[in-house]
Amino acid sequence: MTALNNNKNSRVTDSNKVSFIFDGKKYFGFDGDTIASALLRNNIKIIGRSFKYHRPRGIYTCGIEEPNALVQILSEKDEPNTRATVKKIYSGIKILSQNRWPSLKNDFGYINNLLSPIFSAGFYYKTFMGPKGFWKNIYEPLIRRSAGLGKPPKEFRSKSIHHHHNVDIVIVGAGLNGLLAASKFIDTDYDVLILEQDNILGGSLNSSQKIKTIDNLDTHVWTKKTEDLLKKSKNIKILKNTLATSYNQINHIIALEDNSVGKPLASHKPELILHKIRTKHTILSNGHIERLISFRNNDLPGIMLAGSFEKYIFRYGVIPEAEPIIFTNNSSTFSLLKSLVDLGCKPKAYIDVRDESSIEKKTKTILKTNKIPFYFSSEIEGCDGNKKLETISIRNKEKQIEKISGTMLCISGGINPDVHLFTQSKGLIKWDEKYLTFKPETAFQNTITIGSANGSFNFKRIIEEINEKLSLFNINELKIDLEIDCPEDLNIMELWETNNEKKSFWSKSFIDIQNDVTTKDLHQAVSEGFDRIEHLKRFTTNSMGTDQGKISSINSLGIVSKILKKNISEVGTTIYRPPYAPLSFSAIAGRSTYEFYDPTRKTSIHSWHVKNRAIFEDVGQWKRPWYFKKNDKETMYEAVQRESKELRNAAGILDGSTLGKIEIKGKDALEFVNLIYTNAFTKMKPMTARYALMLGEDGMIKDDGIVCKINDQHFIVTTTTGGAAKVLSDMEEYAQTEWPHLNVYLNSITEQFSTFNISGPKSRAIMRKVFSDVDFSNDKFPFMSFKKVNYLDTEVRILRASFTGELGYEVYVTPKYGLELWEKFFRYGENLGLIPYGTETMHLLRAEKGYIVVGQDTDGTVTPLDLNLNWMIGKNKKDFIGKRSLSRSDTSRKGRKQLVGILAVDKSKIIEEGQHVVKSSSIPSKIKFPVKYLGHITSSYHSPTLNHYIAMAMVEGGNDLIGKKLYVTQNKSSENISVEIVKPVFLDPENKRLLS
Amino acid sequence: MLVINCPYCGERDQSEFSNGGEAHVARPKNPETLDDKKWSEYVFIRLNPKGIFNERWVHTHGCRKWFNAIRNTSTDEILKVYKLNEEPPSIGEFDTTLKTPSGEPDLGSGNFTVKK
């Protein structure tokens, strides 16, 4: 039989034909069709192969809960696992069925179905145990090829954005209940946000005829009228195509808006919008989900949930089959029966598991008048057919098997309130013996559940319920008349699975259709001891697919409770975790990709660096020149060797603007600085500077920098680039929490100064030219002193300090004149040999001099004593942060790792950073005992001045090893490099250059 | 993501704040007089109870001020915030029974979404 169009009262009209391509063939659907409704219109019933057994599968539902109908969208960068029941078609969309090879009809992987006895629950855990190496090389690639769903896309899909909302009320779901609740807030002071997953409002009003009229208006008309009123109200916002996926703490809701419904991806507009909503109250009116019943071959194409079948008729205007068979255990199928009859279709049979007396009169009358075969106290034993439904075996009231033919079967195993969001919010649910489902019971947050989401299946009571539940708000009572055409009660009878008569490899009764989990797997798991529901879920992979078992997880609880002879409430449920439906990574990332992956910071000299071929290094968020390419051919190694050499011969200038700078001021500033840093500052003269260390309370080095003393009440300190924020926040922490009695204030002035480090033997000559009225002589401007100098309408601070071991100055100028002054240096300095240098050269030069870099040579387990920096510790100070820890048994013990220099005996050998320092000359091919690790290389460079490699290392008992020979391991070689341990100063140990 | 009521800026998103661990652990006045054990207790040992907990927060991306909060660690509810110079509220003000969303046991967590 074929599908029919329902033009009378559906939400999709046949005015606009849309062409689409499915598995290479062109078809037509209507504007507003989902892929599924368009395929049903074209009588296509098989649209995929299953996950494990490669069984043919069709369309099972009509919405987000779909387990089967997953497709790949070729025209959208190969987006896999797209729900055909949700995704709308548009002209030119290219769709491919999934998980089949070579074709949907003849699938090679179907052999898995024949091998299925070995693929039962826990198969992977039990089977692929050994031998060693087999998993990585054989099992995993094999399984990956045959199992799974779509192929992962190769390209990044689209741009997605985030949008934040702060509102008073969120209403999830704009069905009848959501619209009624929303209409109470029209023109009030509450900011209301309505989230609707569909592209039209109305929810179940669109998908059935259970409600005939509202306030004597046709439901279409009423929905439209209500929508217009809501849109006019300034305090209400409606987001369509928006699915609430997570309900987090403190009423924080994440919702995903699909901004490209029914149209192709556009590169200039976001495809997905992730809404992050903070609200005061949440009203959940997100409806319900129908569930299945397990019987033999309940996965055959042609089997569909009854409510979904009905939704196709009214929401999409397609009757997938004029003479379906209906199988139910409750009264919700009445409206499908009635609608079909009203549309002139005649169901082939109506099978109800309940006895005749408990089926309402209305149903029986319709069946009788229309002479529809009626099987009460009956159930479906199973189905058969070749790649589609052909025969249905009914176990009738005499327990006899009766076979009828049919191509479409509509089943209803009951209705579950959609409690996912409610339980995500930490609300408690309770098993309802009357409706055989979990209902929201106690809210944990400001959550209100109404309508079928609350388990209120009786339309007669909904107005009363809404008025009562929303009475905490200052809003008017709702008075609305509903004309209802469906049984008042669900009147459900328990039925989770039916008994199989037929045993064969092919005969399976599925519980989780997406993950190919059968009811037999559940029995087996329980018999193997996995009787806790969370264990059972993971052992069988039940409800772990992309649909999260929306139509079947309650059924599995029912089955397990029967096996265990317990109540379902004792068995409990697995935890519902966000997201409610799969969420694209692109949506989660939002704009934090590519150019906005991390905020970037640039100095005021950045444009100059770019012009002068700087290659940049990311230091935290900063872009710092790593090295400057002299020409396109110059490699990094060449550039760094050249920069280093030229600086030691003449002069170099480094953009140090990224260094952290903190202004410390207050009556007690001196005492504060004494407590924060290890050094002693009391006797220090004003306008001098000191290299200083900051420790953690555990005694380990946290940061270093230069402390400049203006006077006892005023200091300016520098920090490392990466440590700036942390150092300031640590200082603030101590100032506020431990020493509130100290009068001291801190301001970050990092951004207030462009900082240049000028260094090299010619730097004094250059400084004299740039600042002609300053005396730079050794007497008047000694090492570690600073001056304030007038410059245009501002002041420049000049500090004599050096991180290269050469004569050097640091210049601090307002960023207003940063670039101007930088260029001035080159105007005056270029003919004296001034070159720009980058961070890599800086690191090389400081290593030659044996200066450490915090975070490279130290790693949070290094004390100043380990670096032989004892001279930096103010031993006479009563206290400073970390002081007491320096005498702890562990920090003061012998044999701690200490900083040493390393030189290869064969000077041409390259020592790599991170390699181990060991005692043996080679690593034995068979290791009986672990080779003792003595330490590791922290820094290693080729020194152009010395013309060989130099390295620094942290080595156990390093101080006592000076002059001794040890070995350093190599990458990809068992031969170790013979090295000599030396003092970690390779150049100018007498500081002649520094103090020149 | 929590909402935290900064005593100086009002209610803000948790992303603006950093947690500072247990509150009211004063830095010893005379560290040199302490033996290794006592000192290491100050440096390394902090409480991490299930239930009512006094802890420190700082409004890192706002006013940069530290303050204290009382949080029920099993429900993540922040019951009260108070300034550094204010006396900690007495525990008696709060319901100290372990009221967790799912009625979990005193120790550990569990899967208890269903009301018994």
Place this chain on the structure above:
Amino acid sequence: MKEIFSISGIDIFQREFNQIMIRGNEHNQLNQIVNKEVSLNLPDKNLQIINNDNILIARHSFDQWNLIYFNDQNYRDVLKLVSNLNSNNQVCASDYSYGQVYFDISGEKKNYYLNKLTHFDLRLKKFPVNTMAQTLIARIDCSIYHLKEKYIITCNKSFEDYFTQRLADSINL
């Protein structure tokens, strides 16, 4: 003022500006100094703004204020004010000119666009006129000042390129 965006619903201008960050605890004493220099009182409520045609003073918290000049200023005068403030031992005043950038944002859709970049609750009932806030916008630390009909947003100068690109991106997408 440099216009960086002006389309229906939102206008964004950017400029360099002079600013002073003031920290201190002795409110009355500090108020006297400031009042003498700029004839405005320090706001006494957290997050409050007081302004005239030339200057805005905002209170960030109990010991922190900042002073923003609306008009171009002689830099020497600004630095002189900083050093006058600093002549008091118990005050820490830092020049914050040129190290930050200033954006002037107006238009009826400003909240819509900004809420693509920040979680901050910009609704008038939560963020009234003449208040300020320090918060995260586009993942960086910003100060936002609500004046009649417009916002002033300031952030560190190093983020200037990034931040303007993010603003443009949020309007374009």
